[in-house]
Amino acid sequence: MAVQEGLLYTEDHEWVKVDGDTATVGITDHAQEQLGELVFVELPPVGKEFAAHKEIAVVESSKAAGDVYCPVAGKVTEVNEELGTKPERINEDCYGAGWICKLTIADKKSLDNLMDAQQYQEYLKTL
Amino acid sequence: MQGSTPSGQFVFEAPETEPVGSVLFEEHLKLTAKARMSPFAGYVMPLWYSSIAAEHRAVRETAGLFDCTHMGVLEFSGGGAAGLLNVATTNDVGKLAVGRAQYGYVLDAAGDVLDDIIIYRRGEQLFMVVVNAANEPKVKAYFRELLAGRVVIEVEPNRNGLEPCEPCIIRDMRNTSSGADCRVDIALQGPAALDVLARLAGDEATAGRLSGLKSFALAEVSLGGIDCVVSTTGYTGAKVAFELFVHPDQAPHLWNLVLEAGEPSGALPCGLGARDSLRIEAGLPLYGHELDGKFAITPFQAGYGWAVKLDKTFFIGKKPMVRAAESYDMQVARVELPATKGIRPVRQDDPVLDGQGTCVGWILSSAKVDEKQYALVYAARDAMQEGAGCGVYYLARSESQVQQGRRQSVDKGQKVETDLAGTVVSRFAKF
Secondary structure: OOOOOOOEEOOOOEEEEEEOOEEEEEEOHHHHHHHOOEEEEEOOOOOOEEOOOOEEEEEEEOOOEEEEEOOOOEEEEEEOHHHHOOOOHHHHOOOOOOOOEEEEEOOHHHHHHOEOHHHHHHHHHOO | OOEEOOOOOEEOOOOOOOOEEOOOHHHHHHHOOHHHEEEEOOEEEEOOOOOHHHHHHHHHHOOEEEEOOOOEEEEEEOOOHHHHHHHHEOOOHHHOOOOEEEEEEEEOOOOOEEEEEEEEEEEOOEEEEEEOHHHHHHHHHHHHHHHOOOOEEEOOOOEEOOOOOOOOEEEEOOOHHHHHHOOEEEEEEOOOHHHHHHHHHOOHHHHHHHHOOOOOEEEEEEEOOEEEEEEOOOOOOOOOEEEEEEOHHHHHHHHHHHHHHHHHHOOEEEOHHHHHHHHHHHOOOOEOOOEEHHHOEOHHHHOOHHHOOOOOOOOOOHHHHHHHHHOOOEEEEEEEEEOOOOOOOOOOOOEEEEOOOEEEEEEEEEEEEOOEEEEEEEEEHHHOOOOOEEEEOOOOOOHHHHHOOOOOOOOOOOEOOOOEEEEEEOOOOOO
């Protein structure tokens, strides 16, 4: 299962890319693999604020639905509109073209609760 | 409480056991990631290898190979075998010829469906019965109790146990105690399946025997040097359908031989995902969903009244089946809905609406097939005429959807907005 260096990870298999005050959020290779071919993504409304661990998006394959939890508290500034018609982008390129949304991070200290690539890799082995 | 109650119900609580790998577990790990394996009916089974869509397509266009070794295989033999099966199942075993197979039900005296089964007649006094993996412990316990005379076979007048009959020996064909006779099920389904088996048989006589088989028939042949009971049955709707019953020790070898022989045709190994989407597209019932389950769906509501022979003098559960056949308002129907990208998939329990948005039933199973999704639904008969327009409402699937006002349940007769419009299609798809 691919884990990308330089990203932060949650136990629920979301990834975060931090760039200044902006966090880009997506789901990991492990998550997309578990779900199978995605057919539907429910994106959050731009401008809405989310607390950490709140459900921010829903990803559905023909067999399963998965909740995407907000990895860090923040306000949604942008969503990946392409997923509306091409949800399979997440399967094809979960760390790139398959990103889900961008947030303005409310409190950067909360990033400390996330795992780095190596820790996530180790975490995956325990599953 | 376990066993037969005075009201004729057979109560059984399956012991909780850790799921184990099937006899093909090691072969699956060579073909798919462990993350794609999932517990199912006591076994750890592959969900998919390449993708559900590719495997589904393989069965419709070439062939697909399925691990069905988790299915229960029981043997009934002896002078009393035919008589016992005729009393304990709904179809007419007296009319089942040697070399043929028959679909039917095992009911208790209360009319509850214990399982849907296929009976294969290998000889005058030799039957092989294939039961659902999830129901196997219950069905085995039921027959054990039945043979011991501890099952209520009729409620009014109250009758316990069977009339004296000739002996019938029941063996679990997957248990090693059955020795060389042990059998487990591997299914090869799809238009190229016969070519694949002919290639594997390597001789024209065997290939000829297989190609001459009618649907629901069987032959005892050697494939790649392995003794098999080959039947023309399946659970995919494919017109060309085979199940290969093989000794468990030889199952991995046969599995690999079939995959090898299937490669030129583009045959693929298929997991539980495609197994489900194929049977849903075809309109075939799954026990616990389109049969029995929380709605206690009868064979008549499921569309299989023909497999319940009410003209038989007696079978266990006959009286309640006579009543079940007389009148029912709800039935299983098949609905076609769009599934282009970006359309949220419908799910089990989502309410089914008539053309006016009134709830007439609920979804039992659903699957995406290319740009369409098929749902098997439990709904009012009068609203489910072929060609009728219908709709689905998406129930809330998360806390945030509840907060946004999405309902968590809808009762029959309630009016709600239609989220996705579809059409009632013929119950069984033809391929």
